[in-house]
C-alpha cells in the first residue's frame with residue numbers, strides 16, 4: 341500500500357473524530373454562553389432599571405425592542421452592560437411607537453443616571469432638539485458619542501470639552517450651527533472627530549493642535565473659512581483629513597508635510613490658492629487619496645506627486661495649474677490609480693502611456709481634443725506673465741531674451757488692442 345492509499349483508508353475515522361470534537365466544543369460554548377447570560381450581565385442596579393424605563397418612555401421605544409418584563413442587559417436591543425451596570429446604549433436601528441414618533445425630541449435626560457455610561461450611539465435615530473449643557477457635566481465616563489444624522493439643532497455645548505475620556509465624537513449630518521468651540525481642543529484622548537455636513541461657521545480653532553491622538557478629522561461640508569492652521573502639522577497620528585466643501589482660503593501650510601501617516605487629504609471645493617511646494621508631499625508616503633479640485637491653486641504640479649507609492653486618486657481638476665505635466669509613467673504603474681487633471685491650464689505634450697485612467701479635458705495640451713481655445717490659453721498665460729509654450733517651437737533651451745520679447749509683444753498687443761477698442765467707441 342502506498343502512503344496515499346493508507347491516508348485514504350484512515351480518512352473516515354479522522355472525519356468522525358473531527359465531528360465528535362466539534363460537537364463537544366459546541367456544547368461547551370452553549371454552556372458558557374448560558375452561564376454568562378445568567379450570571380454576568382443581568383442588570384443589578386434598581387435605579388438604572390427605572391432610568392431605562394424612563395428613557396424607554398421619553399423616547400417612545402417599542403416594547404418589541406425593549407420588552408418590559410425582561411432583563412435589559414441580555415434582552416433589550418442596543419443595551420450593553422458590564423458587572424450589572426449599563427455601559428453602552430445604541431439607539432441606531434430602533435423604531436419608535438406611533439405615539440413616540442409623533443413628538444420626538446432630545447429627550448435623553450435619564451442618561452445622566454448611568455454612572456458608567458461609556459458609549460451613546462443614536463446614529464440615524466431622530467433626536468430633534470439641541471444637545472443640553474449638562475451632557476458634558478453629567479456623562480463623565482463617555483468614550484464614544486455618536487449623534488450622526490439625528491436632526492440635532494443648536495450649537496455644540498462647551499461642556500463637551502470636559503469629557504476627558506472621549507475617544508470618538510461623531511456629530512455629522514445634523515443642523516448644528518455656530519462656531520466649533522475652542523474647548524474641544526482639550527479632548528486629549530480624541531481619536532475621531534467628525535463634524536461634517538452641518539452649518540458650522542468660523543475658523544478651525546488653533547487649539548486643535550493639542551489633539552495629538554487624532555487620527556480622523558472630518559470638518560467637510562460646513563461654512564468654515566480662514567486659513568488651514570499651520571499647527572495642524574503637529575497632529576502626527578492623523579490619517580484622514582477632510583476639509584472639503586468649505587470656504588477655506590490662503591495656501592496649504594507647508595507644515596502639513598509632517599503628517600507622515602496621512603492616507604486621505606481632501607481639500608476640494610474651497611477657496612485655497614498658491615502653489616504646491618514639492619516638499620509638502622515628499623514625506624507623505626502613505627497618501628492614497630489626494631483631492632485638491634475646485635480651488636484656485638496655481639503653479640506647476642510638483643513632480644513628487646507622481647512618485648507617491650500608494651497613491652490611488654489624484655484629483656486636481658478645476659484649478660489654475662500651469663506648466664507641463666510631470667512624468668506620470670511611474671504613477672500609472674500603481675494598480676487602478678486615477679488622475680483627474682481636467683479644467684486647468686496645463687500645456688505641452690499630452691501625457692503618454694497613461695491608459696484610460698487620466699482625465700485631461702479642458703487644458704491647453706497639444707494635439708488633444710476637448711482642450712481650451714488657444715485664445716483662452718494665451719490670454720491666461722499672458723495675464724500671469726507666463727510663457728505659453730504651444731506658441732513657441734518646442735525648444736527646451738529657450739533663450740531668456742526671446743521670452744521677454746514675447747512678453748513685450750503680448751503687452752503691446754494688449755495695449756494697442758485696447759486703444760483700438762477705445763478708438764472704435766469714438
Ligand SMILES: *[C@@H]1O[C@H](CO)[C@@H](O)[C@H](O)[C@H]1NC(C)=O
Nearest residue numbers: 387388390391394450452453
Ligand atoms: C436620575 O437622576 C436624577 C438626578 O440625579 C434624579 O432626580 C432621578 O430620580 C434619577 N432617576 C432615577 C430613575 O433614578
Ligand SMILES: *[C@@H]1O[C@H](CO)[C@@H](O)[C@H](O)[C@H]1NC(C)=O
Nearest residue numbers: 507528529530531532553555
Ligand atoms: C488614542 O486613540 C486610540 C484609538 O485610536 C485609543 O485606543 C487610545 O486609548 C487613545 N490614547 C489616548 C492616550 O487617549
Ligand SMILES: *[C@@H]1O[C@H](CO)[C@@H](O)[C@H](O)[C@H]1NC(C)=O
Nearest residue numbers: 488512513534536556558580
Ligand atoms: C463622517 O461621517 C459621515 C456621515 O456619518 C461619513 O459619511 C463620513 O465617511 C465620516 N468621515 C470619515 C472621515 O470617516
Ligand SMILES: *[C@@H]1O[C@H](CO)[C@@H](O)[C@H](O)[C@H]1NC(C)=O
Nearest residue numbers: 537538539560561562563585
Ligand atoms: C457642500 O456643502 C453644502 C453646505 O453644507 C451642502 O449643502 C452640499 O450638499 C455639500 N456638497 C457636497 C458635494 O457634499
Ligand SMILES: *[C@@H]1O[C@H](CO)[C@@H](O)[C@H](O)[C@H]1NC(C)=O
Nearest residue numbers: 595596597598599600619623
Ligand atoms: C518626515 O517625517 C519624519 C517622521 O516620519 C519627521 O521626523 C520629519 O520631520 C518629516 N519631514 C518633514 C519635512 O516634515
Ligand SMILES: *[C@@H]1O[C@H](CO)[C@@H](O)[C@H](O)[C@H]1NC(C)=O
Nearest residue numbers: 608633634655657678679680
Ligand atoms: C474630481 O473632482 C471633481 C470636482 O469635485 C469631480 O467632478 C470629478 O468627478 C472628480 N474626478 C474623479 C476622477 O474623481
Ligand SMILES: *[C@@H]1O[C@H](CO)[C@@H](O)[C@H](O)[C@H]1NC(C)=O
Nearest residue numbers: 666667668669670671673692
Ligand atoms: C518617465 O519615467 C519613466 C520611469 O518612471 C521613464 O522610463 C521614462 O523614460 C520617463 N519619460 C520621460 C519622457 O522622461
Ligand SMILES: *[C@@H]1O[C@H](CO)[C@@H](O)[C@H](O)[C@H]1NC(C)=O
Nearest residue numbers: 647668669670671672673674
Ligand atoms: C512599470 O511596470 C512595468 C511592467 O508593467 C515595468 O516594466 C516598469 O519597470 C514599471 N515602471 C516603473 C517606473 O515602475
